[in-house]
Amino acid sequence: MEVREPSASTPATLARELLVACKRGTATEAYASALASLDDADLERVRTDRETALAFWLNCYNAGTQLLLDDRPALYESPLRVVRFFRTPALTVGGTPLSLGRIENGLLRGGRSKYGLGYLPKLHSTSFERRYRLSSLDPRIHFALNCGAASCPAIRAYEPDAVDEQLDLATRTYLDATVTYDADGGVVRVPRVFLWYRGDFGGGAGIRRLLREYGIVPADASPSIRHRAWDWSKTPGKFVA
Structure with a gap:
């Protein structure tokens, strides 16, 4: 190239x-x-x-x-x-x-x-x-x-004229793969990035709002938030296929 x-x-x-x-x-x-x-x-x-x-x-x-x-x-x-x-x-x-x-x-x-x-x-x-x-x-x-x-x-190449749509896709894909919701227990388990950058999401209320927006939890749900361990194993080349 x-x-x-x-x-x-x-x-x-x-x-x-x-x-x-x-x-x-x-x-x-x-x-x-x-x-x-x-x-x-x-x-x-x-x-x-x-x-x-x-x-x-x-x-x-x-x-x-x-x-x-x-x-x-x-x-x-x-x-x-x-x-x-x-x-x-x-x-x-x-x-x-x-x-x-x-x-x-x-x-x-x-x-x-x-x-x-x-x-x-x-x-x-x-x-x-x-x-x-x-x-x-x-x-x-x-x-x-x-x-x-x-x-x-996973990594994708971002384009200025499509970056918002691409970020929506990246968000939905990652949340679908990493978040689990226990409706009976009223608990949602999320990646540790939600803890490290809690303020970036607007605290617990903002995290729940984002999870509702992307359909991870129901619109009327307000679950307790638990954070998963982070796997630091070195993983180069993790690109979107």
């Missing part, structure tokens, strides 16, 4: 093509280099258009995960994974090295801390994060981001 220069290929296209190259196991260097050499003018729509930003940063995160798993697998396998894997630069955008943590928390989550169950702001945001972060948090990103764990959702 030929990589076009940034003048002929949008940042969103480059990020998508990098992710597709990761999926196919073909060369990624040209795409990564093109993303690194973008300038502020090239990234204008990433900065100003919500759909473009969502698709771009989701694809960057998921491609960055695959690149790290391939190039530096020991970071993931380390007992200090949370520090070593998520804080190591995964790819460079516009001359700025970005870790998975910075893409997720500084940009996609709009500058929220990974601590505090989603209720706390990020204490230190870089100028790049302040310039490019999304102004509002879409909790569906948690069903699209893949950090290499077996419990993570």
Whole structure:
């Protein structure tokens, strides 16, 4: 696959093509280099258009995960994974090295801390994060981001003009596969991401509202929420077929 220069290929296209190259196991260097050499003018729509930003940063995160798993697998396998894997630069955008943590928390989550169950702001945001972060948090990103764990959702390549429909599909698919509802016991068991980012979903009421919206629990149900264990087994290449 030929990589076009940034003048002929949008940042969103480059990020998508990098992710597709990761999926196919073909060369990624040209795409990564093109993303690194973008300038502020090239990234204008990433900065100003919500759909473009969502698709771009989701694809960057998921491609960055695959690149790290391939190039530096020991970071993931380390007992200090949370520090070593998520804080190591995964790819460079516009001359700025970005870790998975910075893409997720500084940009996609709009500058929220990974601590505090989603209720706390990020204490230190870089100028790049302040310039490019999304102004509002879409909790569906948690069903699209893949950090290499077996419990993570499958990866798909996101498109700006279809990102909302794609996120709906990703959300429904992941919830159908991971959530169980015990009507008799009044209990719903959900992935641990709902605990780690409880505030992103609007607390317990927001989680139940989302589960009703996607038909996981009945419209009149208000079950107790239990959280499943997370399987951190390294699972690269978990793409949607």
